[in-house]
Amino acid sequence: MKVEIIQGILIPFLGTSLGASCVLFMRNMLNISLQRILNGFAAGVMVAASVWSLLIPAMEQASSMGQWAFVPAVTGFWTGILFLLALDRAVVHLCSGHSKPEGALGTQKGTAMLVFAVTLHNIPEGMAVGAVFAGCLSGSSAIAATEAMALSVGIAVQNFPEGAIISLPLKAEGMKRSKAFIYGVLSGVVEPLAALVTILASGLIVPVLPFMLSFAAGAMVYVVVEELIPELSDGARSDMGILLFAVGFTVMMALDVALG
Numbered sequence: 001m002k003v004e005i006i007q008g009i010l011i012p013f014l015g016t017s018l019g020a021s022c023v024l025f026m027r028n029m030l031n032i033s034l035q036r037i038l039n040g041f042a043a044g045v046m047v048a049a050s051v052w053s054l055l056i057p058a059m060e061q062a063s064s065m066g067q068w069a070f071v072p073a074v075t076g077f078w079t080g081i082l083f084l085l086a087l088d089r090a091v092v093h094l095c096s097g098h099s100k101p102e103g104a105l106g107t108q109k110g111t112a113m114l115v116f117a118v119t120l121h122n123i124p125e126g127m128a129v130g131a132v133f134a135g136c137l138s139g140s141s142a143i144a145a146t147e148a149m150a151l152s153v154g155i156a157v158q159n160f161p162e163g164a165i166i167s168l169p170l171k172a173e174g175m176k177r178s179k180a181f182i183y184g185v186l187s188g189v190v191e192p193l194a195a196l197v198t199i200l201a202s203g204l205i206v207p208v209l210p211f212m213l214s215f216a217a218g219a220m221v222y223v224v225v226e227e228l229i230p231e232l233s234d235g236a237r238s239d240m241g242i243l244l245f246a247v248g249f250t251v252m253m254a255l256d257v258a259l260g
Helices: 003-024 032-061 063-068 070-090 111-137 145-172 177-186 190-200 202-233 239-259
Strands: none
Touching: 003 111, 003 145, 003 177, 003 190, 032 063, 032 070, 032 111, 032 145, 032 202, 032 239, 063 070, 070 111, 070 202, 111 145, 111 190, 111 202, 145 177, 145 239, 202 239
């Protein structure tokens, strides 16, 4: 496997680890304004990537279907949405900033449910990175390595506050800083694993690459709409988060067009 691919799937994990490292030198949670800025930028990147890096390449890959080239993209997109919806409803988890748990199964409380939320959202993000890099490895002209790397960086930015909201509450509950840091790091392990599994299965994925790309797009859009956007607009002074959403969207769009 190329070094660039390994680096690409590890970048989001690095974002989680850096966020978790906040517990080593911070006493309190990340400033809410900083969280909104990071999440806003990442949400914009992820939405733009879903369109230019995933859905459009999916339809280009299916161009042999003529006027029906949209079918794999639509099917995969809805499958991704429904898959995340099913996970959200099946497993009890606590979203950041919420006091009421979501999901139907399990008895976990507090931070454990927050770990579930981060883990659930890391799975589709890892699959998205894996699907894009699988497309690069397949020699697809519709997917450039630069836009795949840009997607990884965007997800890493979004993972930074997620790592912090795992490790900092654990420390506040009395856990040692080093142990809380390890737990925060481990919360992001599922992401490179999901990406690696997707890439290793590329022999099966390439024939249905349009579906896989659009599945990842649907899953990521679900995460943005269900989790990130409500956090951006919650409470007063949400302008910075919204503006950074626009910045992230245009940056990713420009990178995709300029470098793709």
